[in-house]
Amino acid sequence: MAQIDFETLTSYAKSFAGLTPEREKLLIEIGPAVTPCLPRITEAFYAKLTSIPNAAPFLESRLELLKQTHLRWLYSLFTGPFDTAYTQSMYKVGHVHVKVNLPVEFMAGGMALIAEGLIGKVENLYQNDAEKRLEAHGAINAILGFTLIVMQQSFQNASLHEELQKFLKITGMSRTLFDNLAAAFDK
Ligand code: HEM
Numbered sequence: 812m813a814q815i816d817f818e819t820l821t822s823y824a825k826s827f828a829g830l831t832p833e834r835e836k837l838l839i840e841i842g843p844a845v846t847p848c849l850p851r852i853t854e855a856f857y858a859k860l861t862s863i864p865n866a867a868p869f870l871e872s873r874l875e876l877l878k879q880t881h882l883r884w885l886y887s888l889f890t891g892p893f894d895t896a897y898t899q900s901m902y903k904v905g906h907v908h909v910k911v912n913l914p915v916e917f918m919a920g921g922m923a924l925i926a927e928g929l930i931g932k933v934e935n936l937y938q939n940d941a942e943k944r945l946e947a948h949g950a951i952n953a954i955l956g957f958t959l960i961v962m963q964q965s966f967q968n969a970s971l972h973e974e975l976q977k978f979l980k981i982t983g984m985s986r987t988l989f990d991n992l993a994a995a996f997d998k
Contacts, residue, residue, distance in 0.1 A: 820964060821898040828938070828956030829949070835893050837950045842889030845929070849885045850929035853878055859924055869913060888954050898961050904986050905965030915966045922959045926952065 824830075856880060859865045870877065886906070887897070908918065929951050937944040979986060 812846055812874075815902060815964075815968070817895045817902070820902070820961060824957045824960040824964075825893075826896070827960060828953045830893065830953040830957045834946075834950035834953050837952055838889055838893075841933075841936075841950075843949055845932055846886060846889050846945035848928070848932045849882060852925065852932075853882045853885060855928055856881065856921070856924050861920075865914070866917065869911060870978050888951075893954065893957070901958050901961045902965055904954060906969070907977045908962070909965050909969045914964060917964070918959055918962050922955045926955055944992050 834852075857870065857874060861870055861998070905918070915978075930948065933944060933947045933951065937947060975989070979989060
């Protein structure tokens with residue numbers, strides 16, 4: 812895996828997705844109310860994925876295991892911490908998807924499915940409190956957006972790596988020479 816500055820990636824992705832300290836606090840505060848629905852959201856997530864012809868073949872023979880890892884990740888959205896270690900672990904999860912050749916749009920599609928389930932729960936929980944509802948939607952949108960940016964970074968880096976390998980093969984240049992030239996160029 813490429814060398815990544817996870818601290819920089821964390822602050823970049825948080826600021827892009829609007830994951831503020833207040834929203835992080837709110838995710839943990841609403842956690843006990845939201846988390847009972849996570850097993851149901853996980854079931855709905857995989858039911859939908861198995862109905863998508865492009866996605867189903869990736870799930871064969873590993874569905875039960877995937878449900879467990881997926882559910883653990885969902886819980887982590889409401890327990891935190893959303894720190895550099897979280898970024899690092901979600902970057903690795905992104906890389907696992909790259910390794911099995913999952914199309915990149917599955918990441919955004921997957922997040923849309925998760926968001927749909929959580930939106931329903933928040934609407935139901937805070938039906939009499941419009942302000943809380945809006946804040947909770949904002950916080951959930953931010954953590955999902957943050958996570959999506961990090962996971963997609965894995966795909967982007969893998970694609971850059973592939974292009975570089977192709978360039979080295981075509982030109983016959985060694986990786987060391989390329990790195991030296993790149994370092995000199997950056998000065
Ligand atoms: C967008 C939200 C998604 C999240 C947060 C997520 C999360 C995860 C996690 C936590 C793992 C375990 C990684 C590990 O072993 O360390 C995993 C593996 C996997 N996910 Fe996802 N996933 C997402 C979307 C999808 C989608 C849409 C598919 C479509 C089929 C998918 C297919 C897989 C497969 C096949 C593996 C197992 C790879 C292997 O170990 O062989 N994921 N995912």
